[in-house]
Amino acid sequence: MTTSEAALIQRLRRTSAGSRNRASRQPGITLGIGDDAALFRPRRGHEIVLTCDWFLEGTHFLRDKHPADSVGWKSLARAVSDIAAMGAEPRSFLLSLALPESLTGRWLDQFLSGLRRAARKLHCPLAGGDTTRQSKVLINITVVGEVPANRAVLRSGARPGDLIYVSGRLGQAELGLHLLRGKPKIPNLSPAAKNAALKKHLYPEPRIVLARWLADRNLANSMMDLSDGLSTDLPRLCAASQVGALLDASQIPTAQFPKWNRAGKAHALPVLKINALGLALNGGDDYELLFTVSPTKSSRIPAQFQGHPLTAIGKITRNRAQILSHAGGRTQLLQPAGWDPFRP
Amino acid sequence: MTTSEAALIQRLRRTSAGSRNRASRQPGITLGIGDDAALFRPRRGHEIVLTCDWFLEGTHFLRDKHPADSVGWKSLARAVSDIAAMGAEPRSFLLSLALPESLTGRWLDQFLSGLRRAARKLHCPLAGGDTTRQSKVLINITVVGEVPANRAVLRSGARPGDLIYVSGRLGQAELGLHLLRGKPKIPNLSPAAKNAALKKHLYPEPRIVLARWLADRNLANSMMDLSDGLSTDLPRLCAASQVGALLDASQIPTAQFPKWNRAGKAHALPVLKINALGLALNGGDDYELLFTVSPTKSSRIPAQFQGHPLTAIGKITRNRAQILSHAGGRTQLLQPAGWDPFRP
Numbered sequence: 001m002t003t004s005e006a007a008l009i010q011r012l013r014r015t016s017a018g019s020r021n022r023a024s025r026q027p028g029i030t031l032g033i034g035d036d037a038a039l040f041r042p043r044r045g046h047e048i049v050l051t052c053d054w055f056l057e058g059t060h061f062l063r064d065k066h067p068a069d070s071v072g073w074k075s076l077a078r079a080v081s082d083i084a085a086m087g088a089e090p091r092s093f094l095l096s097l098a099l100p101e102s103l104t105g106r107w108l109d110q111f112l113s114g115l116r117r118a119a120r121k122l123h124c125p126l127a128g129g130d131t132t133r134q135s136k137v138l139i140n141i142t143v144v145g146e147v148p149a150n151r152a153v154l155r156s157g158a159r160p161g162d163l164i165y166v167s168g169r170l171g172q173a174e175l176g177l178h179l180l181r182g183k184p185k186i187p188n189l190s191p192a193a194k195n196a197a198l199k200k201h202l203y204p205e206p207r208i209v210l211a212r213w214l215a216d217r218n219l220a221n222s223m224m225d226l227s228d229g230l231s232t233d234l235p236r237l238c239a240a241s242q243v244g245a246l247l248d249a250s251q252i253p254t255a256q257f258p259k260w261n262r263a264g265k266a267h268a269l270p271v272l273k274i275n276a277l278g279l280a281l282n283g284g285d286d287y288e289l290l291f292t293v294s295p296t297k298s299s300r301i302p303a304q305f306q307g308h309p310l311t312a313i314g315k316i317t318r319n320r321a322q323i324l325s326h327a328g329g330r331t332q333l334l335q336p337a338g339w340d341p342f343r344p
Numbered sequence: 345m346t347t348s349e350a351a352l353i354q355r356l357r358r359t360s361a362g363s364r365n366r367a368s369r370q371p372g373i374t375l376g377i378g379d380d381a382a383l384f385r386p387r388r389g390h391e392i393v394l395t396c397d398w399f400l401e402g403t404h405f406l407r408d409k410h411p412a413d414s415v416g417w418k419s420l421a422r423a424v425s426d427i428a429a430m431g432a433e434p435r436s437f438l439l440s441l442a443l444p445e446s447l448t449g450r451w452l453d454q455f456l457s458g459l460r461r462a463a464r465k466l467h468c469p470l471a472g473g474d475t476t477r478q479s480k481v482l483i484n485i486t487v488v489g490e491v492p493a494n495r496a497v498l499r500s501g502a503r504p505g506d507l508i509y510v511s512g513r514l515g516q517a518e519l520g521l522h523l524l525r526g527k528p529k530i531p532n533l534s535p536a537a538k539n540a541a542l543k544k545h546l547y548p549e550p551r552i553v554l555a556r557w558l559a560d561r562n563l564a565n566s567m568m569d570l571s572d573g574l575s576t577d578l579p580r581l582c583a584a585s586q587v588g589a590l591l592d593a594s595q596i597p598t599a600q601f602p603k604w605n606r607a608g609k610a611h612a613l614p615v616l617k618i619n620a621l622g623l624a625l626n627g628g629d630d631y632e633l634l635f636t637v638s639p640t641k642s643s644r645i646p647a648q649f650q651g652h653p654l655t656a657i658g659k660i661t662r663n664r665a666q667i668l669s670h671a672g673g674r675t676q677l678l679q680p681a682g683w684d685p686f687r688p
Contacts, residue, residue: 031498035568036427036429037426037429039394042392049382050471050486051438052438054482056442059476127394128396130398132403133403236350
């Protein structure tokens, strides 16, 4: 079977919300797939938020390990997470897709199914895109969102004394990746913990509602999403804000993990180099929120939001260093060891 | 030399216009590179126009043939052409770039130099993006533009009786590609014709001003840009408008080409299968405009606009077929033979 570009675009249309009457004065997509470009009518008094995100076979996902519908879901969810991290709401997305002819059947169907589910769940319909052929699957997603003017929460707003919060449990997605790869073997992990980690890795849910809630109430001075790991992302927030951070290792909410390992006890498998704190510091793909809150407002941050814990893990310092303090009083400089595609 | 993602982003910042004061009430980019997403303040009474475009090594350009600064220029110009084709003005772009470590030196410098020149020329500064490492150069460009509400010119507006116009001379960019590849050898081509063709292929200029001029005066019922070749793009416009077309082959403005070939005379090189009309019908990458005009308005279309010819090449018909009529009275169905990445 061969697929012309026109036939492929026809299939993509089913993922789109369709275009409304162009004369409509309602904000939103006024022209979808099928023209040179998409048309979008912004809400009055709002700013447009724009992001784009690679999702590449071999780099961001493994074709033999990741189900096609997870590739579809995750490619959109991770891009939407950047919109959420500004305190904005996603409105629409563009899909750039390149794939081998051999995947235009079943694989593409499942990919589009996952993408469609994410688009519905995240209220972010497809408005257009570009397709071409390649030997590997290449995905690039552009998301357009909206935020009331001057209400976006930036990385650059953290102030000395702010409490540093994270949502969710960190390192769970990285644990899911280990489970998916099947190495290292992680014994003694409960089926529930396994499922939670796999779900977090394959079908992440960007914290759109939480971020909007924080932005609407002006509770967060700074915010970003955790995509590359806390040890890599926190320094980015600190650099943008020209501040440092002191983290309390014992407060960092980690994935459920066998106790023996967390305590550092020797184990029969010498290759097992991962532990819960390491995963939480350096694991990527969590798509939780990292945000800072003035001490005067911290009492307004609930312990949980929609079932996800919100945890204060440290504070912002005037001293530019990022320091990790352990339970026994030992401190160390935080070493960025999360995801960086250019690190050798 | 190794390049961290942070260092690469730092170099990209020099391509960006920088962000203005966020409290500014002026429309435009209010937050550029360095956060989770870019912020853009739309003009009141305008719609947002969005497009994204692949530009991939091996598919859309050849690394050993195309200079890096042409890759930079063209990757932006061709995406902006889609915005222009709506009658809109480009405002800003996002760059998704993946490349091998070995190209992060001189090649990247020249790529960014070409990209920067295009951004200045097209008044379309960089607002953000995503970078990663890959074995081949992968580029995806998102452009955001603006058009006064309800003034965008779509593919779907062509009406039976409309005259079909094109800007410029068609097939010149494809001729440039042949010259760049060095095959087939094309004898008797003047140096001026060679230079014009190479420039058109390497550094195309989207017809932003012409398209705005047509849209502002409500002169074009339908419009698109010619990126994949007239024989492939015209059927798309006809399908969107549910009409057909009758083209006059003798009127199609072609590239300068040796006379002997155009007349179909035999030539010493039997491999020379290209001719000016074939290039004009099937050659890609011209980024000229294809638009249709009511007969009552055609007198307002000048013969030239900013030095580029505007030529009526046929008319829109109620009959859905696309027919090419030749000088001697012979007619044929137009066969889509332009660029389609999925055609085997």
